[in-house]
Amino acid sequence: MTTTPAPQSGAETGVLARVSDVRCVYGGGEQDFTAVDGVSFELNEGEILGLAGESGCGKTTLGNALAMIAVPPLYVLSGRLGIDGREIDLATLNAADVKAHRPYRGTTVSMLPQGAMNAISPTLRIRSLVLDVMRAHDKNVAKDEALDLARDRLKMLEMPVRVLDSYAHQLSGGMKQRVITVISTLLNPRLLIADEPTSALDVSSQRMLVEMLLAMVEQRIMSGVVFVTHDLPVLSQISDKLAIMNRGAIVEMGPTAQLVEDPQHPYTEKLLGSVLDPTAETRRKGKEWLTGGSGLVRSATETAASGTSPSDTPKGATS
Numbered sequence: 565m566t567t568t569p570a571p572q573s574g575a576e577t578g579v580l581a582r583v584s585d586v587r588c589v590y591g592g593g594e595q596d597f598t599a600v601d602g603v604s605f606e607l608n609e610g611e612i613l614g615l616a617g618e619s620g621c622g623k624t625t626l627g628n629a630l631a632m633i634a635v636p637p638l639y640v641l642s643g644r645l646g647i648d649g650r651e652i653d654l655a656t657l658n659a660a661d662v663k664a665h666r667p668y669r670g671t672t673v674s675m676l677p678q679g680a681m682n683a684i685s686p687t688l689r690i691r692s693l694v695l696d697v698m699r700a701h702d703k704n705v706a707k708d709e710a711l712d713l714a715r716d717r718l719k720m721l722e723m724p725v726r727v728l729d730s731y732a733h734q735l736s737g738g739m740k741q742r743v744i745t746v747i748s749t750l751l752n753p754r755l756l757i758a759d760e761p762t763s764a765l766d767v768s769s770q771r772m773l774v775e776m777l778l779a780m781v782e783q784r785i786m787s788g789v790v791f792v793t794h795d796l797p798v799l800s801q802i803s804d805k806l807a808i809m810n811r812g813a814i815v816e817m818g819p820t821a822q823l824v825e826d827p828q829h830p831y832t833e834k835l836l837g838s839v840l841d842p843t844a845e846t847r848r849k850g851k852e853w854l855t856g857g858s859g860l861v862r863s864a865t866e867t868a869a870s871g872t873s874p875s876d877t878p879k880g881a882t883s
Protein backbone atom coordinates (compact mmCIF):
# COMPACT_ATOMS: atom_id res chain seq x y z
CA MET A 565 0.00 0.00 0.00
CA THR A 566 1.25 3.47 -0.74
CA THR A 567 0.13 6.90 0.31
CA THR A 568 1.06 9.99 -1.60
CA PRO A 569 0.02 13.58 -1.05
CA ALA A 570 -3.16 14.49 -2.89
CA PRO A 571 -3.58 18.23 -2.48
CA GLN A 572 -6.76 18.20 -4.55
CA SER A 573 -8.65 16.32 -1.78
CA GLY A 574 -9.04 18.76 1.07
CA ALA A 575 -11.34 21.06 2.94
CA GLU A 576 -10.40 23.99 0.75
CA THR A 577 -12.21 22.38 -2.17
CA GLY A 578 -15.17 21.23 -0.05
CA VAL A 579 -14.46 17.67 -1.12
CA LEU A 580 -14.21 15.22 1.76
CA ALA A 581 -13.47 12.04 -0.15
CA ARG A 582 -12.65 11.19 -3.71
CA VAL A 583 -13.10 7.52 -4.53
CA SER A 584 -11.73 6.25 -7.80
CA ASP A 585 -11.88 3.02 -9.74
CA VAL A 586 -12.62 0.53 -6.96
CA ARG A 587 -12.56 -3.04 -8.29
CA CYS A 588 -13.15 -6.03 -6.03
CA VAL A 589 -13.26 -9.77 -6.63
CA TYR A 590 -14.09 -12.79 -4.51
CA GLY A 591 -11.84 -15.74 -5.03
CA GLY A 592 -8.35 -14.67 -5.95
CA GLY A 593 -7.96 -17.66 -8.28
CA GLU A 594 -9.16 -18.57 -11.75
CA GLN A 595 -12.80 -18.55 -10.62
CA ASP A 596 -12.79 -14.90 -9.53
CA PHE A 597 -16.20 -13.26 -9.19
CA THR A 598 -16.21 -9.51 -9.80
CA ALA A 599 -18.38 -7.91 -7.11
CA VAL A 600 -17.39 -4.24 -7.57
CA ASP A 601 -16.49 -3.11 -11.04
CA GLY A 602 -14.82 0.28 -11.29
CA VAL A 603 -16.72 2.49 -8.84
CA SER A 604 -15.84 6.19 -8.61
CA PHE A 605 -17.57 9.03 -6.78
CA GLU A 606 -17.00 12.14 -4.71
CA LEU A 607 -18.41 13.12 -1.36
CA ASN A 608 -18.37 16.69 -0.09
CA GLU A 609 -17.73 17.75 3.51
CA GLY A 610 -20.89 17.28 5.59
CA GLU A 611 -22.67 15.12 3.04
CA ILE A 612 -24.48 11.84 3.40
CA LEU A 613 -24.35 9.61 0.37
CA GLY A 614 -27.02 6.93 0.13
CA LEU A 615 -25.86 3.81 -1.64
CA ALA A 616 -28.81 1.76 -2.86
CA GLY A 617 -29.33 -1.27 -5.03
CA GLU A 618 -30.78 -4.74 -4.96
CA SER A 619 -29.42 -7.45 -2.72
CA GLY A 620 -26.15 -8.80 -4.09
CA CYS A 621 -25.28 -5.73 -6.21
CA GLY A 622 -22.05 -5.14 -4.26
CA LYS A 623 -22.91 -2.49 -1.65
CA THR A 624 -21.35 -4.26 1.34
CA THR A 625 -18.33 -5.27 -0.69
CA LEU A 626 -17.75 -1.66 -1.74
CA GLY A 627 -18.22 -0.54 1.88
CA ASN A 628 -15.65 -3.08 3.09
CA ALA A 629 -13.17 -1.92 0.46
CA LEU A 630 -13.61 1.73 1.46
CA ALA A 631 -13.30 0.88 5.15
CA MET A 632 -10.14 -1.11 4.39
CA ILE A 633 -11.45 -4.25 6.04
CA ALA A 634 -11.36 -6.56 3.04
CA VAL A 635 -10.20 -10.04 3.99
CA PRO A 636 -9.85 -13.11 1.73
CA PRO A 637 -11.70 -14.35 -0.23
CA LEU A 638 -12.39 -10.65 -0.94
CA TYR A 639 -9.58 -8.91 -2.79
CA VAL A 640 -9.54 -5.25 -3.76
CA LEU A 641 -7.76 -5.24 -7.09
CA SER A 642 -7.68 -1.48 -7.46
CA GLY A 643 -9.09 1.67 -5.94
CA ARG A 644 -7.92 4.91 -4.44
CA LEU A 645 -9.37 7.01 -1.66
CA GLY A 646 -8.37 10.65 -1.62
CA ILE A 647 -9.06 12.05 1.84
CA ASP A 648 -7.39 14.55 4.18
CA GLY A 649 -4.74 15.39 1.63
CA ARG A 650 -3.73 11.73 1.30
CA GLU A 651 -4.23 9.30 -1.52
CA ILE A 652 -4.77 5.86 -0.01
CA ASP A 653 -4.30 2.86 -2.23
CA LEU A 654 -7.14 0.50 -1.30
CA ALA A 655 -5.74 -2.55 -3.08
CA THR A 656 -5.23 -5.46 -0.71
CA LEU A 657 -3.24 -8.01 -2.61
CA ASN A 658 -1.05 -9.15 0.22
CA ALA A 659 -1.01 -9.23 4.02
CA ALA A 660 1.37 -6.26 4.24
CA ASP A 661 -1.26 -4.06 2.60
CA VAL A 662 -3.83 -5.01 5.22
CA LYS A 663 -1.43 -4.00 8.02
CA ALA A 664 -0.53 -0.75 6.29
CA HIS A 665 -4.19 0.27 6.28
CA ARG A 666 -4.42 -0.06 10.06
CA PRO A 667 -3.73 3.62 10.92
CA TYR A 668 -6.69 4.71 8.84
CA ARG A 669 -9.26 2.26 10.20
CA GLY A 670 -11.63 3.78 12.75
CA THR A 671 -10.06 7.21 12.38
CA THR A 672 -10.02 8.14 8.70
CA VAL A 673 -12.76 5.67 7.83
CA SER A 674 -14.92 3.76 10.30
CA MET A 675 -17.27 0.91 9.49
CA LEU A 676 -20.61 0.25 11.15
CA PRO A 677 -21.04 -3.29 9.86
CA GLN A 678 -24.30 -4.98 8.94
CA GLY A 679 -25.78 -6.74 11.99
CA ALA A 680 -23.30 -5.10 14.38
CA MET A 681 -25.90 -4.59 17.10
CA ASN A 682 -26.54 -8.33 17.22
CA ALA A 683 -22.85 -9.10 17.43
CA ILE A 684 -22.31 -7.39 20.81
CA SER A 685 -20.99 -9.96 23.24
CA PRO A 686 -23.72 -10.85 25.76
CA THR A 687 -21.14 -11.16 28.55
CA LEU A 688 -19.67 -7.67 28.17
CA ARG A 689 -21.00 -4.46 29.60
CA ILE A 690 -21.10 -1.64 27.03
CA ARG A 691 -18.27 0.07 28.95
CA SER A 692 -15.98 -2.90 28.17
CA LEU A 693 -16.89 -2.64 24.51
CA VAL A 694 -15.90 1.03 24.59
CA LEU A 695 -12.53 0.11 26.08
CA ASP A 696 -11.98 -2.67 23.55
CA VAL A 697 -12.65 -0.33 20.64
CA MET A 698 -10.46 2.47 22.01
CA ARG A 699 -7.62 0.11 22.88
CA ALA A 700 -7.70 -1.47 19.43
CA HIS A 701 -6.45 1.90 18.20
CA ASP A 702 -4.38 2.99 21.16
CA LYS A 703 -3.45 0.22 23.53
CA ASN A 704 -2.20 2.72 26.10
CA VAL A 705 -5.42 4.71 26.39
CA ALA A 706 -6.44 5.13 30.04
CA LYS A 707 -9.72 3.57 31.13
CA ASP A 708 -11.05 6.85 32.58
CA GLU A 709 -10.12 8.77 29.47
CA ALA A 710 -11.95 6.30 27.23
CA LEU A 711 -15.05 6.23 29.41
CA ASP A 712 -15.11 10.02 29.81
CA LEU A 713 -15.06 10.34 26.05
CA ALA A 714 -17.93 7.86 25.73
CA ARG A 715 -19.93 9.70 28.43
CA ASP A 716 -19.38 13.07 26.74
CA ARG A 717 -20.43 11.65 23.41
CA LEU A 718 -23.58 10.06 24.83
CA LYS A 719 -24.53 13.34 26.52
CA MET A 720 -23.87 15.27 23.34
CA LEU A 721 -26.29 12.98 21.55
CA GLU A 722 -28.84 13.19 24.38
CA MET A 723 -28.52 9.52 25.24
CA PRO A 724 -28.49 8.16 28.80
CA VAL A 725 -24.98 7.67 30.17
CA ARG A 726 -26.16 4.67 32.18
CA VAL A 727 -26.12 2.51 29.05
CA LEU A 728 -22.40 2.11 29.74
CA ASP A 729 -23.29 -0.13 32.68
CA SER A 730 -25.72 -2.24 30.68
CA TYR A 731 -25.37 -5.55 28.91
CA ALA A 732 -26.64 -5.77 25.34
CA HIS A 733 -29.72 -7.81 26.32
CA GLN A 734 -30.83 -4.95 28.59
CA LEU A 735 -31.11 -2.56 25.66
CA SER A 736 -33.78 -2.36 22.96
CA GLY A 737 -32.75 -3.00 19.36
CA GLY A 738 -32.92 0.70 18.55
CA MET A 739 -30.84 1.67 21.58
CA LYS A 740 -28.26 -1.05 20.81
CA GLN A 741 -27.88 0.25 17.28
CA ARG A 742 -27.46 3.84 18.48
CA VAL A 743 -24.93 2.77 21.11
CA ILE A 744 -22.93 0.80 18.57
CA THR A 745 -23.04 3.81 16.24
CA VAL A 746 -21.68 6.04 19.01
CA ILE A 747 -18.92 3.52 19.76
CA SER A 748 -17.88 3.14 16.12
CA THR A 749 -17.49 6.91 15.86
CA LEU A 750 -15.67 7.59 19.15
CA LEU A 751 -12.47 8.29 17.25
CA ASN A 752 -14.16 10.99 15.14
CA PRO A 753 -13.73 9.24 11.81
CA ARG A 754 -13.75 11.55 8.83
CA LEU A 755 -15.96 9.11 6.96
CA LEU A 756 -18.45 6.60 8.36
CA ILE A 757 -19.60 3.65 6.29
CA ALA A 758 -22.93 2.57 7.78
CA ASP A 759 -24.05 -0.75 6.32
CA GLU A 760 -27.79 -1.37 6.70
CA PRO A 761 -27.89 0.32 10.12
CA THR A 762 -31.67 0.63 10.13
CA SER A 763 -32.79 -2.57 8.46
CA ALA A 764 -33.57 -4.51 11.65
CA LEU A 765 -35.30 -1.59 13.38
CA ASP A 766 -38.92 -0.57 13.66
CA VAL A 767 -39.98 2.76 12.17
CA SER A 768 -39.58 4.83 15.35
CA SER A 769 -36.10 3.39 16.05
CA GLN A 770 -35.18 4.02 12.42
CA ARG A 771 -36.15 7.65 12.85
CA MET A 772 -34.14 8.02 16.05
CA LEU A 773 -31.06 6.54 14.39
CA VAL A 774 -31.48 8.72 11.32
CA GLU A 775 -31.84 11.83 13.50
CA MET A 776 -28.76 10.83 15.48
CA LEU A 777 -26.68 10.34 12.34
CA LEU A 778 -27.77 13.74 11.03
CA ALA A 779 -26.84 15.32 14.37
CA MET A 780 -23.44 13.59 14.32
CA VAL A 781 -22.66 15.01 10.89
CA GLU A 782 -23.95 18.44 11.90
CA GLN A 783 -21.74 18.39 15.00
CA ARG A 784 -18.85 17.11 12.86
CA ILE A 785 -18.34 13.98 14.93
CA MET A 786 -17.78 12.69 11.44
CA SER A 787 -17.57 14.70 8.24
CA GLY A 788 -19.46 12.42 5.89
CA VAL A 789 -21.38 9.17 5.70
CA VAL A 790 -21.85 6.49 3.10
CA PHE A 791 -25.20 5.01 4.11
CA VAL A 792 -25.68 1.58 2.58
CA THR A 793 -29.15 0.08 2.24
CA HIS A 794 -31.69 -1.13 -0.25
CA ASP A 795 -34.31 0.76 1.72
CA LEU A 796 -34.96 3.75 -0.53
CA PRO A 797 -37.52 5.45 1.74
CA VAL A 798 -34.97 5.57 4.56
CA LEU A 799 -32.28 6.80 2.19
CA SER A 800 -34.49 9.57 0.91
CA GLN A 801 -34.86 10.75 4.50
CA ILE A 802 -31.19 11.04 5.18
CA SER A 803 -29.16 11.39 1.98
CA ASP A 804 -27.94 14.49 0.22
CA LYS A 805 -26.98 12.39 -2.76
CA LEU A 806 -28.02 8.95 -3.93
CA ALA A 807 -25.88 6.47 -5.80
CA ILE A 808 -27.71 3.57 -7.43
CA MET A 809 -25.69 0.40 -7.80
CA ASN A 810 -26.35 -2.51 -10.11
CA ARG A 811 -24.09 -5.50 -10.71
CA GLY A 812 -21.07 -3.93 -9.10
CA ALA A 813 -21.29 -0.54 -10.82
CA ILE A 814 -22.86 2.81 -9.98
CA VAL A 815 -25.37 3.38 -12.77
CA GLU A 816 -26.66 6.76 -11.60
CA MET A 817 -25.77 9.31 -8.96
CA GLY A 818 -27.17 12.71 -8.12
CA PRO A 819 -28.89 14.90 -5.53
CA THR A 820 -31.54 12.80 -3.78
CA ALA A 821 -34.65 14.83 -4.61
CA GLN A 822 -33.62 15.19 -8.24
CA LEU A 823 -32.81 11.53 -8.68
CA VAL A 824 -36.09 10.43 -7.09
CA GLU A 825 -38.15 12.94 -9.09
CA ASP A 826 -36.44 12.47 -12.40
CA PRO A 827 -34.42 9.27 -12.65
CA GLN A 828 -32.33 9.07 -15.80
CA HIS A 829 -31.31 5.44 -15.80
CA PRO A 830 -33.89 2.68 -16.50
CA TYR A 831 -32.53 0.66 -13.56
CA THR A 832 -33.10 3.58 -11.15
CA GLU A 833 -36.63 3.94 -12.42
CA LYS A 834 -37.22 0.23 -11.94
CA LEU A 835 -35.79 0.34 -8.42
CA LEU A 836 -37.92 3.36 -7.48
CA GLY A 837 -40.96 1.71 -9.05
CA SER A 838 -40.42 -1.36 -6.90
CA VAL A 839 -40.99 0.66 -3.73
CA LEU A 840 -43.96 2.56 -5.10
CA ASP A 841 -47.43 1.28 -5.84
CA PRO A 842 -48.08 1.30 -9.61
CA THR A 843 -51.43 3.11 -9.38
CA ALA A 844 -51.13 6.80 -10.19
CA GLU A 845 -52.53 8.12 -6.90
CA THR A 846 -50.48 5.96 -4.53
CA ARG A 847 -47.44 6.49 -6.75
CA ARG A 848 -47.90 10.26 -6.37
CA LYS A 849 -48.31 9.91 -2.60
CA GLY A 850 -45.33 7.62 -2.44
CA LYS A 851 -43.20 10.14 -4.29
CA GLU A 852 -44.37 12.90 -1.95
CA TRP A 853 -43.36 10.72 0.97
CA LEU A 854 -40.05 9.87 -0.62
CA THR A 855 -39.25 13.45 -1.45
CA GLY A 856 -40.49 15.32 1.57
CA GLY A 857 -43.64 14.10 3.24
CA SER A 858 -41.93 12.40 6.17
CA GLY A 859 -40.71 15.63 7.70
CA LEU A 860 -37.20 14.31 8.11
CA VAL A 861 -36.27 14.61 4.49
CA ARG A 862 -33.62 17.15 3.63
CA SER A 863 -35.33 19.59 1.33
CA ALA A 864 -34.20 20.29 -2.20
CA THR A 865 -33.10 23.74 -0.97
CA GLU A 866 -30.96 22.21 1.74
CA THR A 867 -29.50 19.80 -0.77
CA ALA A 868 -28.75 22.65 -3.13
CA ALA A 869 -27.22 24.61 -0.25
CA SER A 870 -24.90 21.69 0.41
CA GLY A 871 -23.28 22.51 -2.91
CA THR A 872 -24.33 19.36 -4.73
CA SER A 873 -25.20 19.71 -8.37
CA PRO A 874 -25.73 17.28 -11.23
CA SER A 875 -22.38 18.34 -12.59
CA ASP A 876 -20.81 16.92 -9.40
CA THR A 877 -21.55 13.47 -10.74
CA PRO A 878 -18.26 11.85 -11.65
CA LYS A 879 -18.19 10.81 -15.26
CA GLY A 880 -17.57 7.21 -14.37
CA ALA A 881 -20.63 7.14 -12.14
CA THR A 882 -23.24 7.18 -14.88
CA SER A 883 -23.91 4.95 -17.79
Ligand SMILES: Nc1ncnc2c1ncn2[C@@H]1O[C@H](COP(=O)(O)OP(=O)(O)OP(=O)(O)O)[C@@H](O)[C@H]1O
Nearest residue numbers: 590597599618619620621622623624625626637794
Ligand atom coordinates in the same frame (compact mmCIF):
# COMPACT_ATOMS: atom_id res chain seq x y z
N1 LIG B 1 -17.53 -14.32 0.87
C1 LIG B 1 -18.00 -14.30 -0.39
N2 LIG B 1 -17.57 -15.19 -1.31
C2 LIG B 1 -18.00 -15.17 -2.58
N3 LIG B 1 -18.91 -14.28 -3.06
C3 LIG B 1 -19.39 -13.37 -2.19
C4 LIG B 1 -18.97 -13.33 -0.81
N4 LIG B 1 -19.61 -12.30 -0.19
C5 LIG B 1 -20.41 -11.76 -1.14
N5 LIG B 1 -20.27 -12.38 -2.32
C6 LIG B 1 -20.97 -12.06 -3.58
O1 LIG B 1 -20.61 -10.75 -3.98
C7 LIG B 1 -21.76 -10.08 -4.53
C8 LIG B 1 -21.96 -8.77 -3.79
O2 LIG B 1 -22.32 -9.07 -2.43
P1 LIG B 1 -22.61 -7.91 -1.38
O3 LIG B 1 -22.79 -8.56 -0.05
O4 LIG B 1 -21.56 -6.89 -1.51
O5 LIG B 1 -23.99 -7.35 -1.92
P2 LIG B 1 -24.99 -6.34 -1.23
O6 LIG B 1 -25.46 -5.42 -2.30
O7 LIG B 1 -24.38 -5.73 -0.03
O8 LIG B 1 -26.17 -7.31 -0.78
P3 LIG B 1 -27.16 -7.17 0.49
O9 LIG B 1 -28.02 -5.98 0.22
O10 LIG B 1 -27.95 -8.45 0.44
O11 LIG B 1 -26.32 -7.04 1.71
C9 LIG B 1 -22.92 -11.06 -4.42
O12 LIG B 1 -23.11 -11.70 -5.66
C10 LIG B 1 -22.47 -12.03 -3.37
O13 LIG B 1 -23.03 -13.30 -3.59
